[in-house]
Amino acid sequence: MDTIFTARQLPLFASNTISTTQFEKKFERSGTFGDNMRLPVHRWFRYSAGYSANWVETLIKDKKQFVSNLAVLDPFAGIGTTLVASNVQKIRSFGFEAHPFIYRIARTKLRAIELDDREAIELYDEFFSTVITYTKQINLPDSPLIQKCYSEDALTDLITLRDVFLSKFDFATPYSELLWVTITSILRACSTAGTAQWQYVLPNKTKSKVLAPYEAFKDKANQIISDIQYTKQNNWPQMAQLIQTDSRIPSFNPSEEINFVITSPPYPNNYDYADSTRLEMMFWEEISGWADLQSRVRQYLVRSCSQHSAAERLELETLLEAPVLAPIREELADACDKLATIRLTKGGRKTYHTMAAAYFKDLGDVLHALNSIVSKTAEMCFVIGDSAPYGIYLPVDRWLGELALEAGFSSYHFEKIRDRNTKWKNRKHSVPLKEGHLWITR
Ligand SMILES: C[S@@+](CC[C@H](N)C(=O)[O-])C[C@H]1O[C@@H](n2cnc3c(N)ncnc32)[C@H](O)[C@@H]1O
Known part of the structure; x- marks a missing residue:
């Protein structure tokens, strides 16, 4: 099997790191979740039900002027926008989320602050070495939805990523969860199917821009590593629960x-x-x-x-x-x-x-x-x-x-x-x- 990139290439992340100034410029606009896709950590997973992190930060900044010991609660935390924004503002925060899959994404994002970027790079490296040398038989899913959403080649690569994760890397640690969120977050981009405004998958509507899974994984991994580095450079504290x-x-x-x-x-x-x-949960069976x-x-x-x-x-x-x-x-x-x-x-x-x-x-x-x-x-x-x-x-x-x-x-x-x-x-x-x-x- 040809390798799209080797494990050794992964540490070449630094060039992808985004400067504070670049991010600050992007903070100027407020709006819906779309804006969050330019912000570190927020951008790991697109959730159309989410709101603007910029807006949350503005509310907190205003409130901080009048209330000492500010502590925030979001009882519908989604993928953690309020909690990540509270960390950025160095404010204690709590969140409730009942959707198990969405909760897992939010938890992974929040724990990123505690991680060491070098250890994360090592894990990505090890994971890819395993993926590209994986020889076990791949069984493509029977699900008509999954089959309709991917080409056979893309599905083979995605299932390889999934099976390697599940068989060798599913340690349920904050580091291994990075791999899970990376695979999860590329599933839409690698699909030929469209996504409706409200995130429902549209298997009968095809889109033109479709990414190759290993390339998409590599790009997302780069982004995640770069964001972990960004949280360190900017001293984001972990104050969220x-x-x-x-x-x-x-x-x-x-x-x-x-x-x-x-x-x-x-x-x-x-x-x-x-x-x-539905698509993501079916993919993970x-x-x-x-x-x-x-x-x-x-x-x-x-x-x-x-x-x-x-x-x-x-x-x-x-x-x-x-x-x-x-x-x-x-x-x-x-x-x-x-x-x-x-x-x-x-x-x-x-x-x-x-x-x-x-x-x-x-x-x-x-x-x-x-x-x-x-x-x-x-x-x-x-x-x-x-x-x-x-x-x-x-x-x-x-x-x-x-x-x-x-x-x-x-x-x-x-x-x-x-x-x-x-x-x-x-x-x-x-x-x-x-x-x-x-x-x-x-
Ligand atoms: C509008 S979204 C909030 C999105 C969030 N502001 C963000 O930016 O990610 C509402 C969230 O409430 C969650 N939810 C629905 N019922 C819930 C319940 N009974 N308890 C906790 N969370 C719930 C949904 O899973 C969904 O993620």
Whole structure:
């Protein structure tokens, strides 16, 4: 087998190192997760549900001026944007994430600060030596999805990377997890399949730019090493603690006062977080198909998509009886009844009526849990968006605000940042929507 590069070539990383000034220039723009793809450590894995690290840093910088001993919590930590940004700002932080695959990515990124770049280079070297001399039979996956997403050559190389990792390098250490995240993060770039805006894989849509796996791996490894060096040069401390837990019933005892919550919960917009990592989880054989997404991922998450509420066979009346829903029960019941009726005219397909009720119950539970975790002077910023399934408007900002008051907080206000659904002709309904920050105080 021809080697694309030899193990000895890997240490030639230095030229790829990005200077502080280059990064600082890029900090000037704020926006969505796309901007994070230019920032060290944040850029290891593209997560379209993520938000801007730059924005988080700005919030923390502002808050630091007024609050001593600032400690931040993100109860929907995703791939760790808030926690990495808090480390950059040298602020103590905590995060909850319930999606096991996303949690693993975030944990790997956060531990990078503690790693020695030379040891990481040695491990990459050893790994590649093994990959290029690997002679064991490769069995290509039977999965039609995986077969559809890759050429045979690309799949052979990717499965070689996977099998070498699983058979010889899966030590579950922060170093070996770098290999795992490197392989995971190149899976989309090496696929011929497209990716939808919300990260769902589109096997029937082919894209033109497809990377060769060993080259992609090498580039990503270079980037990761370069970022580890960057964290050292810039003295990033490790002040973050990430916990794999369900923020509706978190297993967490704060070791200190938490006075700032920065987070973005799922929106009730039918986005399926489990589906967003379907390709990656199938590649690693953590699931074998759609059906496994419920048992492996969704059951731990806030119910924000109809696949989830349908799988749980939820009863609307029972959901609406939940005490946490008291302040919005009447309005919510009205919206849910409308959704249940419209559903019948649409072939009874989408269970938006139970999704909406379960969503607000879940967020009510999260707010109650937060009320007993955060300090008496805490402030919370929730990045939220409203939605209108089947054209029935759900006023998420007001309803979550009311649920926060019920949970024990004293005030809320909403700050709009953008309008959504303004290109009417492309949408299923014409209800204007918005996205913004829900500020909640004690
Ligand atoms: C909008 S994303 C947050 C992304 C994050 N701000 C970032 O930049 O990576 C919402 C996250 O909440 C997680 N999540 C959903 N339900 C959860 C629950 N009950 N407990 C903890 N995390 C949950 C999802 O897996 C997803 O990663």
